[in-house]
Amino acid sequence: MRDSYDVLILGAGAAGIGAGRRLAEAGADFLILEARDRIGGRAHTIEREAPLDLGCEWLHSADRNPMVTIAATNGFDVDQRPAPWREQSGGHGASPREQVEFWQAFQRFEKRIEEEAEKNPPVAAGAYLEPDCRWNPLLNAIFSYISGASLNCIDARDYARYEDTGQNWRVRQGYGALFAALGAELPVELGAEVRAIDHGGARVRVETSRGAVEARAVIVSLPTSRLAQLTFTPALPHKQEAAAALPLGTAEKVHFALAQAEEFPSDGHLFPRMDSPDMGSYHLRPLGRPLIEVYFGGSLARGLAEAGADAMVDYAKQELVSLLGSSFPSRLTTLATTSWATDPFSLGSYSYAKPGRADERAVLAAPHDNRMFFAGEACSRSRYSTAHGAFETGHDAAEQALAALQLSPSPRA
Numbered sequence: 001m002r003d004s005y006d007v008l009i010l011g012a013g014a015a016g017i018g019a020g021r022r023l024a025e026a027g028a029d030f031l032i033l034e035a036r037d038r039i040g041g042r043a044h045t046i047e048r049e050a051p052l053d054l055g056c057e058w059l060h061s062a063d064r065n066p067m068v069t070i071a072a073t074n075g076f077d078v079d080q081r082p083a084p085w086r087e088q089s090g091g092h093g094a095s096p097r098e099q100v101e102f103w104q105a106f107q108r109f110e111k112r113i114e115e116e117a118e119k120n121p122p123v124a125a126g127a128y129l130e131p132d133c134r135w136n137p138l139l140n141a142i143f144s145y146i147s148g149a150s151l152n153c154i155d156a157r158d159y160a161r162y163e164d165t166g167q168n169w170r171v172r173q174g175y176g177a178l179f180a181a182l183g184a185e186l187p188v189e190l191g192a193e194v195r196a197i198d199h200g201g202a203r204v205r206v207e208t209s210r211g212a213v214e215a216r217a218v219i220v221s222l223p224t225s226r227l228a229q230l231t232f233t234p235a236l237p238h239k240q241e242a243a244a245a246l247p248l249g250t251a252e253k254v255h256f257a258l259a260q261a262e263e264f265p266s267d268g269h270l271f272p273r274m275d276s277p278d279m280g281s282y283h284l285r286p287l288g289r290p291l292i293e294v295y296f297g298g299s300l301a302r303g304l305a306e307a308g309a310d311a312m313v314d315y316a317k318q319e320l321v322s323l324l325g326s327s328f329p330s331r332l333t334t335l336a337t338t339s340w341a342t343d344p345f346s347l348g349s350y351s352y353a354k355p356g357r358a359d360e361r362a363v364l365a366a367p368h369d370n371r372m373f374f375a376g377e378a379c380s381r382s383r384y385s386t387a388h389g390a391f392e393t394g395h396d397a398a399e400q401a402l403a404a405l406q407l408s409p410s411p412r413a
């Protein structure tokens with residue numbers, strides 16, 4: 001690491017990689033500072049019998065998602081099989097009629113938010129639930145996966161602004177593997193934890209665990225959980241308040257190998273109950289592979305992450321026993337568990353806006369002093385909490401930095 005660059009990018013997640021690729025394309029002099037010993041951040045694929053995505057996995061709104069083309073251009077296979085989340089394979093625990101009734105209630109709820117949230121005073125999304133509706137617990141469970149928090153914690157307008165075309169595709173080699181490939185050629189200093197930013201002088205000075213480094217401009221693409229803790233000199237209270245208003249909710253996964261998997265349909269799915277806000281979502285044989293992927297969200301996920309991997313695995317097995325019988329766990333081998341909530345470099349999974357704070361995304365994203373630029377999923381108005389949204393904000397922040405430093409006479413749209 002030299003002691004000076006034109007641009008520093010803080011964080012090598014999807015946003016930092018998006019920014020880095022644009023700066024590299026423009027021939028800029030830059031370095032990415034990354035605290036972990038790997039790039040990708042919350043995009044991370046490991047190989048255990050198959051590629052397992054520990055973080056992002058789905059190309060949400062795939063028919064409008066730029067990562068679809070980027071994946072194909074870079075030699076990755078995009079699988080268009082639909083997501084199984086609406087299935088209850090084998091009818092376990094819910095009649096077909098109950099399933100239809102639930103999804104009708106879900107659609108009514110979404111329609112109310114979409115039509116009314118921007119017109120009404122800001123409130124928590126939970127205010128749009130039908131009072132005493134029997135499906136409210138299951139709606140809360142599903143939102144704990146979508147938002148990482150319960151409906152009473154998240155802002156209704158923010159939810160209404162989220163873009164969801166209903167198309168969700170996957171990268172066969174892993175979504176995290178795609179980001180690792182996209183960042184492989186970029187200049188990154190690994191193990192460099194950013195602790196403070198001094199922007200009082202002619203150049204911006206960044207203090208890291210590997211020493212100080214200066215630049216004409218910086219692109220900050222850290223998770224809001226970390227941004228809220230960073231020391232800025234002079235202070236930037238509006239940025240740190242915006243970060244605190246956009247905390248990271250929690251989502252965690254368990255990946256199991258499954259013996260005699262053929263008993264189940266490819267891309268099947270199970271909810272353990274239809275009446276609880278606290279349960280996992282069980283994806284059977286993802287992409288036809290002999291695996292089960294468990295997804296926990298919200299306070300349940302956070303509690304399990306804090307309790308440790310064994311507690312998370314036990315919880316998942318107990319839920320499967322309730323559906324599939326007491327001998328079922330003997331068919332499972334644990335391949336991986338996550339703990340994004342306790343990982344010091346994420347401290348959570350993806351951002352939501354606290355009630356009344358949806359507009360903080362724009363505050364967070366705004367440049368400061370035309371030399372500090374902000375990126376990351378939480379900066380996106382309608383694609384927050386996603387990897388493609390993060391990548392785009394990084395690209396946009398790089399355009400802003402290039403224009404500010406007059407390194408790119410004709411920035412791309």
Ligand SMILES: Cc1cc2nc3c(=O)[nH]c(=O)nc-3n(C[C@H](O)[C@H](O)[C@H](O)COP(=O)(O)OP(=O)(O)OC[C@H]3O[C@@H](n4cnc5c(N)ncnc54)[C@H](O)[C@@H]3O)c2cc1C
Pocket residue numbers: 010011012013014015016033034035036039040041042043054055056057058059060192193194195221222223226251252253338340345346348349350375376377378384385386387388390
């Ligand atoms: C379990 C889970 C499932 C998900 N599923 C999906 C999905 O299916 N589809 C989807 O689109 N999205 C999904 N997401 C969300 C998606 O992964 C994120 O929105 C996206 O990857 C965030 O990218 P980012 O660059 O904004 O942040 P990050 O990926 O968090 O990148 C920030 C980088 O900064 C580094 N860093 C942190 N602190 C410091 C510091 N002090 N100094 C230096 N570096 C630091 C981090 O190590 C990290 O590399 C999921 C996330 C999780 C956790």
